Every structure is written in C-alpha cells, then in structure tokens.
Amino acid sequence: STQSTGDQLKTCKPEDPTDAGFESKRAKLSPSLSDLTEHCLSTLHNMLRYDTSHSFTTPDRFEVLLPVLLDLVSLSDVTHVIPALSHLPVAANNQRLWKQFNFQILNLSKNHLPKVRENVLGVYSSFVTKLGQDFATLVPDSLPFLAELLEDSDSRVEELAHDVVKKIEEVTGESMDQFL
Secondary structure, three states: OOHHHHHHHHHOOOOOOOOOOHHHHHHHOOOHHHHHHHHHHHHHHHHHHHOOOOOOHHHHHHHHHHHHHHHHHHHOOHHHHHHHHHHHHHHHHOOHHHHHHHHHHHHHHHHHOHHHHHHHHHHHHHHHHHHHHHHHHHHHHHHHHHHHHHHOOOOHHHHHHHHHHHHHHHHHHHOOOOOO
C-alpha cells in the first residue's frame, strides 16, 4: 500500500542525539554550518567581483547584505568574510554607500575585543586596496578612527593600524603624517 507523504512523516522518528553514533552520522550526511557559510561567502564574493554592470549590487541589496556581513566580523576566523565584505561597497559603485560602509566598519573598531578590531582592520585594508584611488574621498571620515587604532592598547591592533595607514598612503599618494 502507498502511504501519503504526511503519513510517512508521522512514522519517521528523529534520531536520538544521545546515541553514540549520532554525531558521526550527522557529520557524514550534511556539511557543517561553517562549511556552508564559507561556501555562501565565497559565492557572494564571486557574484560581487564579477558584477561589472552593477545589476546585482543595488543599493537595496547593499542595505540588506551589509548588516549581515558586518555581524560576521566578530567571528574568530574571517578568512572568507574579508573578500565578500570588502568587495560589497566596491561592487555597489556608489560614493554614498562607500561612506556608509566606511563609517559602519570603522565603528566596529570600537569593540572591546582585540580580535574584532584586528578583523575590522583586515577588512578595511582589503577595502582600501580594492577601492584604490577613489578611497581618497573617504580619508577625512576615516582619520578619527585610525588615530584611535594607532594608539590601541593591543600591540597587534596597533601594528595592523600602521599597516592600513601605509596602504592608504600608497593608494592615495599622500602622507597621512600631517593628519594623524
């Protein structure tokens, strides 16, 4: 006899998570959340990178994606976050959105955790490189945040902040010494 899908679901019993083999069975059947997240971020980065017509990265999509990606900056490993997040404003190709991104990412540098501040600087360094000469318009807004990061209590954060300033100088062709 043929059972309906509803009847089949009623007879299904979830596996017992206390069963010794439960975790290994689950690991074999589906990728971990982190694997899925990595693949999604990689796909998003490729979509942003190849969106030369700016048809995908509309202001509305930017507004939806930015807070989600910014939340990921607090992860311990941001290897896959950096390319996607730093390319989002570049792909948007909109100076207003660059300024919004610039403020929001730098605002995260006020986080009390040094790892988050390090991650912010990693994203920011990539953003500066990708935006290139156009970054010059964002320098005035960036200076207060960078000045604070250059005096950070964590030596690694301070070192990364110096690296970002050097990158800005390379990209803009201007010394930041007079401003910081």
